[in-house]
Amino acid sequence: VAVFGSGTRSLGGRGPSFGFRFFCYAVLSVVLMFYDRRGGWLDTARYGMQAAVYPLQLAVNSPSAAWRWLQESFATREALQKEVDTLRNQLRDQQLMTLRQAALESENATLRGLTTALPEVIEKRLIGEVINVEVSTLRQRLLVNRGGNSGVYKAQPVVTGDGVLGQVYRIGPFSSEIILITDSEHALPVQVLRSGVRSIALGTGRATALELPYVPQNYDVKVGDVLVTSGLDGVFPFGLPVGRITKVDRDPTQPLAQIYAAPLARVESDREVLFVWARPGHPAAPATPEALAVEAPKPAPANPKPKPAPRKPVEPAADPATTTPATDSPAAAAPATDDSATGAPAPAEPAQPTPEAPQPAPAEVPTT
Amino acid sequence: MNMSRGEPRWAVTFTVLLALILQALPLPTWLEAIRPSFICLVVIYWGIFAPHAGGIFAPWLGGLALDVFKGDVLGQNALAVALVAYIAMSLHQRLRNQTLIQQSLFVFAVLTLNEFVVWGIEGWTGHAVSSPWRWIQPMIGAMLWPFVALLVGRTHSRI
Numbered sequence: 177v178a179v180f181g182s183g184t185r186s187l188g189g190r191g192p193s194f195g196f197r198f199f200c201y202a203v204l205s206v207v208l209m210f211y212d213r214r215g216g217w218l219d220t221a222r223y224g225m226q227a228a229v230y231p232l233q234l235a236v237n238s239p240s241a242a243w244r245w246l247q248e249s250f251a252t253r254e255a256l257q258k259e260v261d262t263l264r265n266q267l268r269d270q271q272l273m274t275l276r277q278a279a280l281e282s283e284n285a286t287l288r289g290l291t292t293a294l295p296e297v298i299e300k301r302l303i304g305e306v307i308n309v310e311v312s313t314l315r316q317r318l319l320v321n322r323g324g325n326s327g328v329y330k331a332q333p334v335v336t337g338d339g340v341l342g343q344v345y346r347i348g349p350f351s352s353e354i355i356l357i358t359d360s361e362h363a364l365p366v367q368v369l370r371s372g373v374r375s376i377a378l379g380t381g382r383a384t385a386l387e388l389p390y391v392p393q394n395y396d397v398k399v400g401d402v403l404v405t406s407g408l409d410g411v412f413p414f415g416l417p418v419g420r421i422t423k424v425d426r427d428p429t430q431p432l433a434q435i436y437a438a439p440l441a442r443v444e445s446d447r448e449v450l451f452v453w454a455r456p457g458h459p460a461a462p463a464t465p466e467a468l469a470v471e472a473p474k475p476a477p478a479n480p481k482p483k484p485a486p487r488k489p490v491e492p493a494a495d496p497a498t499t500t501p502a503t504d505s506p507a508a509a510a511p512a513t514d515d516s517a518t519g520a521p522a523p524a525e526p527a528q529p530t531p532e533a534p535q536p537a538p539a540e541v542p543t544t
Numbered sequence: 545m546n547m548s549r550g551e552p553r554w555a556v557t558f559t560v561l562l563a564l565i566l567q568a569l570p571l572p573t574w575l576e577a578i579r580p581s582f583i584c585l586v587v588i589y590w591g592i593f594a595p596h597a598g599g600i601f602a603p604w605l606g607g608l609a610l611d612v613f614k615g616d617v618l619g620q621n622a623l624a625v626a627l628v629a630y631i632a633m634s635l636h637q638r639l640r641n642q643t644l645i646q647q648s649l650f651v652f653a654v655l656t657l658n659e660f661v662v663w664g665i666e667g668w669t670g671h672a673v674s675s676p677w678r679w680i681q682p683m684i685g686a687m688l689w690p691f692v693a694l695l696v697g698r699t700h701s702r703i
Contacts, residue, residue: 194600198630201604205626208608208619213669218618225612232561233613236568308570314675317615346615353615 223324226348233319233351237308244447297413297460300453302326304334307351311383311444316359318342320449323350328451331411335450339417339440340364340405344451356443357418358383366418367406371396374406377418377437383444386419388435393426395433403437407462413452414460552700556598559586559696560606568613577677580685583610583621584628584658585692588651591632592639594700603629617669624661628654644690651689655682 211218308319322328324347332344334354342362345355357364360381366388367374373395377386391397401421407414417440425434454461563582571579587603607625611618631654632639639647659678 194595194630194633197600198626201600201626202623205604205619205623208622209617209665209669212618222612222618225608229609229612232564232609233568236565237570240570310570311573315615 222346223348226323226346227350230348230350233307241307297415297455297458298452299455302328302451304328304352304449304451306447306449309444311356314360314381316342316356316362316379316381316383316443317345318354318356318449320352320354321350322451323348323352325349326451328352333412333416333452333454335416335452336441336446336448337450338442339419340412341441341443341446341449343411354449356383357439357441358386358443364412364418365406365408366403368397368421369402369404369417370398371401373397374408375435377403384438385422386437386439388421388437389432391433391435392431393428393433397421397424397433397435399424402440407460410462410464413454413458413462551597552594553597555696555699556590556594556602559590559699560598560602562586564606564609564613567610577675578680578684580681580688581625581655581658582692583607583625584655585651585685585689586696587625587629588632588654588689589693589696591629592636592647593697595633595636598629600626600629600633617665620662620665620669623665624658627661628658631657644693647693648686648689652682652686655685658682 208218212222302322304320304322306318307321310317310319318341320334328344328347330344330347334341334343340357342354342356342359344352346353355362356379357377358379358381360379362379364377364386365374366377373391375388375391377388380387386403388397388403399421403418403421405412405414405416405418419437419439421435422438423434423436427434560583563586566582567579583603583606587598587606590598590602604622604626607620607622608618610616610621610625614621635650639650642650656679659682663678
């Protein structure tokens with residue numbers, strides 16, 4: 177150990193010794209770590225540094241980008257024709273779905289006593305191109321070529337045409353890092369579209385699996401059920417498709433069922449992603465912190481923020497046994513407040529807790 | 545500034561940048577798991593053969609760039625790489641006279657220390673999930689050392 181100093185002294189006369197300089201840098205590093213963990217002003221510095229390393233990131237990914245470009249340029253006529261056919265079929269299917277949707281939306285509006293249908297919850301979208309994919313058990317991240325200069329913000333929802341992909345984790349001026357829903361540090365509040373059962377989809381670190389803990393044995397979840405975002409996290413709007421249940425393990429000796437789902441978005445292979453902006457004030461918009469906070473006094477009609485209510489009708493709960501946890505029952509009154517305001521008879525009977533009741537139980541909101 | 549004359553500043557900048565690129569190059573998962581810390585290898589080389597060219601600042605900055613690049617907590621790799629540089633610089637007179645194979649042993653020890661520091665900080669900041677493969681990386685790094693040293697050695701004229 178004593179040797180460490182000896183080399184430095186013989187080269188003296190050139191400023192402070194290596195040991196002293198190292199000490200300074202070590203202290204600086206620790207200070208940086210401390211403040212980076214705490215967040216705050218270092219985020220601004222980081223924003224600038226992201227811009228500084230962006231050219232390097234582009235350089236690193238240029239070989240694979242060039243390869244893809246070559247492949248696309250020399251694609252055969254048949255391959256292109258096949259792609260056009262697939263896309264045309266897809267378009268036809270989706271047009272059919274949209275036709276039905278317009279009818280459903282107007283029917284829904286009539287039921288709610290509104291004169292016009294609500295606009296779509298997604299107000300604005302922005303297409304980003306994936307620059308780098310990092311998929312390992314430790315991290316599932318994407319680097320995308322849109323950042324603060326395009327209006328992207330931290331914790332913004334990111335989707336693909338198939339479903340929820342993740343959210344913005346870090347931003348720079350020209351790029352942003354997206355944490356995928358399959359990252360082992362990500363948790364996403366979801367609900368089963370068919371039965372309304374709520375849970376949290378935890379990332380597992382594998383690109384094909386999400387885990388749903390804390391679902392009791394007797395809750396109605398089946399293989400093949402579609403999961404949608406519940407909007408309780410204040411990040412994602414309600415009703416974006418997330419995944420499909422792949423495995424339900426009910427061990428009678430355990431209080432909770434073991435449930436796994438596969439994400440609908442192809443997290444590893446998608447080259448284009450969509451940043452979305454939810455329409456503020458829309459019933460399906462993400463819950464605001466204020467709306468989440470008003471749980472303590474019983475949410476009566478005098479709700480300060482009538483974080484309103486009837487969401488797009490999920491299929492009605494078929495049997496009462498399938499409803500959501502008892503914590504939701506006070507919230508079942510909330511739809512009535514909204515409807516009484518518009519003067520229409522409440523279509524939903526308050527006695528039966530509806531699964532799509534919007535008032536959340538704060539216990540379910542994880543810290544993502 | 546009496547130190548700038550004859551010091552291979554440009555070579556240091558160039559090789560550190562190159563190491564950063566190698567470190568960030570997207571690789572298949574199995575290669576990714578055993579990719580050694582190229583930036584540490586380069587920094588060890590300059591620490592031994594031109595301790596005044598980059599000082600500790602260049603390694604520290606390279607480590608910081610790596611942090612920003614990989615999205616780690618700022619200062620994590622900066623501290624680890626600066627430590628590696630410091631040890632190499634402190635022992636440079638002894639290491640210079642050793643053969644490349646002997647130096648490999650030293651490189652192995654220092655890379656293990658680097659991994660250990662990063663691992664410790666990751667644990668402290670709450671990212672303690674890690675694969676056992678990371679402890680293979682120093683060995684791969686030590687095996688690559690002779691080649692790295694010969695390649696980096698061509699970027700400057702040694703006296």
